[in-house]
Amino acid sequence: MPRFSANLSMLFTERPFLERFEAAARAGFAAVECQFPYDWPADEVARAARGAGVEVVLFNFPAGDWAAGERGLGCLPGREDEFRAGVARALEYAAALGCTRLNCLAGVAPPAADAAALRATLIGNLRHAVDACAPRGIDVLVEAINTRDVPGFFVDRCTLAAELVAAAARDRLFIQYDIYHAQVMEGDLARSIARLLPHIGHIQFADNPGRGEPGSGEINFPWLFAELDRLGYAGWVGAEYRPRGADTESGLGWLRA
Ligand SMILES: O=C(O)[C@H](O)C(=O)CO
Numbered sequence: 001m002p003r004f005s006a007n008l009s010m011l012f013t014e015r016p017f018l019e020r021f022e023a024a025a026r027a028g029f030a031a032v033e034c035q036f037p038y039d040w041p042a043d044e045v046a047r048a049a050r051g052a053g054v055e056v057v058l059f060n061f062p063a064g065d066w067a068a069g070e071r072g073l074g075c076l077p078g079r080e081d082e083f084r085a086g087v088a089r090a091l092e093y094a095a096a097l098g099c100t101r102l103n104c105l106a107g108v109a110p111p112a113a114d115a116a117a118l119r120a121t122l123i124g125n126l127r128h129a130v131d132a133c134a135p136r137g138i139d140v141l142v143e144a145i146n147t148r149d150v151p152g153f154f155v156d157r158c159t160l161a162a163e164l165v166a167a168a169a170r171d172r173l174f175i176q177y178d179i180y181h182a183q184v185m186e187g188d189l190a191r192s193i194a195r196l197l198p199h200i201g202h203i204q205f206a207d208n209p210g211r212g213e214p215g216s217g218e219i220n221f222p223w224l225f226a227e228l229d230r231l232g233y234a235g236w237v238g239a240e241y242r243p244r245g246a247d248t249e250s251g252l253g254w255l256r257a
């Protein structure tokens, strides 16, 4: 069985953020991740994780003005200083939390932007992030997000994420393979995971359609989880879905199974 982590930005949201760590531990998770911890002081987040006895395995670099529709700064020309400040902030949280993986969201391509300029900006930012993170023992990830949910997201396929990882040419830079986004955009999950496996540093999942828990849609998760074992994937697999019921616990049948 893969090693599962609970994404606390989507699971256990029936509780305040700092209480979700304990809830995840009680439900059987040894590890948690989140999208953005920055609304809470790093020492309070660290205390919650320590108190619950869970490892914090992943979160994202700051991603710009979320309320205004921004979904990452990685590919945005002219925003490099802000991206770098975000890397520094993420590193402070990572140190407090003992977290060794940080995910870069590329962002939404501005209308009529030059794709070559966006790509060059993203590669430069990924190199900067790795150069800042690797000496601290932290891996950097880049994730593909589907453009049905986030129209215009620059890195829309895992194949593109893989190309960017190769182009940036840095050790400790990996793909964050989100099974939900990959199913929407590319399908053929097992073959694609097998092909990209040496470059995958973290996996996340939700079912499709609806981004619900395993069993709510079309993906055969028992088979796919067994396949991750068969392929020898040893990293974390993050549950990043919207629970269907009012409480997260009632939708954890897939974990018990
Ligand atoms: O939406 C996703 O799949 C990402 O993992 C994320 O953290 C964006 O908020």
Ligand SMILES: [Mg+2]
Residues within 6 Å of the ligand: 143, 178, 204, 240
């Ligand atoms: Mg994801």
